[in-house]
Amino acid sequence: xxxxxxxxxxxxxxxxxxxxxxxxxxxxxxxxxxxxxxxxxxxxxxxxxxxxxxxxxxxxxxxxxxxxxxxxxxxxxxxxxxxxxxxxxxxxxxxxxxxxxxxxxxxxxxxxxxx
Amino acid sequence: xxxxxxxxxxxxxxxxxxxxxxxxxxxxxxxxxxxxxxxxxxxxxxxxxxxxxxxxxxxxxxxxxxxxxxxxxxxxxxxxxxxxxxxxxxxxxxxxxxxxxxxxxxxxxxx
Numbered sequence: 001x002x003x004x005x006x007x008x009x010x011x012x013x014x015x016x017x018x019x020x021x022x023x024x025x026x027x028x029x030x031x032x033x034x035x036x037x038x039x040x041x042x043x044x045x046x047x048x049x050x051x052x053x054x055x056x057x058x059x060x061x062x063x064x065x066x067x068x069x070x071x072x073x074x075x076x077x078x079x080x081x082x083x084x085x086x087x088x089x090x091x092x093x094x095x096x097x098x099x100x101x102x103x104x105x106x107x108x109x110x111x112x113x114x115x
Numbered sequence: 116x117x118x119x120x121x122x123x124x125x126x127x128x129x130x131x132x133x134x135x136x137x138x139x140x141x142x143x144x145x146x147x148x149x150x151x152x153x154x155x156x157x158x159x160x161x162x163x164x165x166x167x168x169x170x171x172x173x174x175x176x177x178x179x180x181x182x183x184x185x186x187x188x189x190x191x192x193x194x195x196x197x198x199x200x201x202x203x204x205x206x207x208x209x210x211x212x213x214x215x216x217x218x219x220x221x222x223x224x225x226x
Contacts, residue, residue, distance in 0.1 A: 004158075041218065042204055042216035042217060042218050042219055043159065043204075043216050044216075045213055045214070048212065048213075055212070056211075056212065056213065088156070090158050090159075092158070097212055098212045100145070100146055100147030100149075100164075100208030100214075101147060101164065101166075103149065103161035103164060104149075104159075104161065104214065105161070106158030106159050106160070107158050108157055108158050109156070109157065109158050111156070
């Protein structure tokens with residue numbers, strides 16, 4: 001299984017809501033990533049987990065809270081978001097984090113709209 | 116600061132021709148550079164990786180070059196097809212353990 005799955009595909013939330021994005025992979029990868037992508041822009045790294053520990057936080061606002069419950073799952077908890085947080089949220093995984101030789105496998109993304 | 120530049124304008128070519136996409140980077144020296152393809156509304160898909168000690172890499176109709184002196188990578192698609200139409204992202208790997216994506220070049224192949 002060489003697939004990264006993400007749920008939900010689409011999410012509409014108000015600024016006072018709390019929601020979560022989920023990501024799953026069963027390739028045995030030990031690195032997992034969250035990216036944010038706005039229209040016509042490249043993916044921007046938000047968080048990196050390596051061996052289930054947070055290794056990189058790219059100064060992301062605290063209204064985004066990542067969680068890695070086990071080696072196959074990655075969550076992104078959302079709270080009190082702003083309309084400018086509307087974007088495509090991509091999850092990715094790779095065998096290891098600190099190796100540029102590892103390709104990243106991306107999920108299809110969650111299209112988030114904040115009203 | 117580290118900067119990556121790809122052809123800013125969309126590239127329109129005729130089916131059967133060779134598409135050449137450019138990726139220039141400044142202020143760092145990546146040991147690896149990856150290329151991805153992204154279709155609208157979908158996640159990027161890995162295409163090729165090239166190491167700093169490799170001048171050229173090929174995979175089927177795809178070819179990537181890496182010139183560490185010029186700080187440039189070129190991505191070629193030969194015998195292009197309408198199905199090759201997509202956005203292509205270059206991603207040099209930096210020492211901090213991150214792939215830094217360029218803004219992408221949108222390729223359109225007309226029949």
